[in-house]
Amino acid sequence: MSVNAVTHLNFRGDAREALAFYQSVFGGELVVITYEDAGATGGAAEADQVMWGQVTAPNGFRVMAYDVPSDLPWDQGRNAFFLSVRGDDAGEITGYWDGLSGGATVQQPLGPAQWAPLYGMLTDRFGVTWVLDVAAASF
Structure with a gap:
């Protein structure tokens, strides 16, 4: 059995833009599933936000991200991770x-x-x- 640890970044409405940016830097494939795609819309304003997203590059780079829904607390924090x-x-x-x-x-x-x-x-x-x-x- 093998496992992979992947950094999962949490955003408030910026996940798609951030993932596209990381893809532009590291290359690879970008996959985005919105709340609407998953049938999990909490409202029209968040329907197009990222429920799950990932960039996977051939060189081994991988990062995941999503947009924290507005009904959940979110604080970007300081020095929480690098x-x-x-x-x-x-x-x-x-x-x-x-x-x-x-x-x-x-x-x-x-x-x-x-x-x-x-x-x-x-x-x-x-x-x-x-x-x-x-x-x-x-x-």
């Missing part, structure tokens, strides 16, 4: 960084670190904090 993308190719990691950095707030510019050949942290335009790095040969 989404980490670690690879072994500096060019690939730099490409992801470049894609995510549009409209982002950079906490740590992408560059060499004591523990990694390449490391950076930013919060994207959707409020998701990403840590990108190239894994060190031995740590």
Whole structure:
């Protein structure tokens, strides 16, 4: 038996836009099921919002997301989680960084670190904090 842990992001009306953005950065397939598609509409205003969505890329990247219905509490919080993308190719990691950095707030510019050949942290335009790095040969 094997399992996969997948980050599931919760939004309030921005899930479709966020997933499309992540697909533009990482590639892969975007699947979106709306509340209306699932017959679970709580109202016309939320019918087209994402009940379940996912981006799956051939390189192994995968993220899920949905729009929290208005009748449920939602708080984006601060530092509740980071989404980490670690690879072994500096060019690939730099490409992801470049894609995510549009409209982002950079906490740590992408560059060499004591523990990694390449490391950076930013919060994207959707409020998701990403840590990108190239894994060190031995740590």
